[in-house]
Amino acid sequence: MAELNTDFSDRERQILAHLADGLTSRTIAHRLALSPHTVETHIRNMRTKAAATTRAHLIALALTHRDPPADPALPAP
Incomplete structure (x- = not known):
């Protein structure tokens, strides 16, 4: 399984x-007030950075490697 590079900028995230x-x-682009070309560049x-071959691959990596949601029943570390 490929590792997801987490060196993404805030805008990339x-x-x-x-x-x-x-x-x-x-x-x-419209929602973030950017040009479509800028979005494509990001x-x-x-x-x-993620060595993803397609957009779908990038999204799959991101979903696979994201941090699990915090359990509100557990005390904070």
């Missing part, structure tokens, strides 16, 4: 979250 929600580059950079 925002874009990745929108990708995981199924949004297109154009819609993401996606390409994330794919390179």
Whole structure:
């Protein structure tokens, strides 16, 4: 299983979250007040960092390697 590089910028993480929600580059660009070209550049950079061959692969890696949600029943560390 491939490891996900977690060296993503805050903007890359925002874009990745929108990708995981199924949004297109154009819609993401509109929501974040960016050009679609800038969004595509961020996606390409994330794919390179994560060694992901496709957008779907990038999203699968992100979902596989994300931190599990905190259990509210457990005390904070």
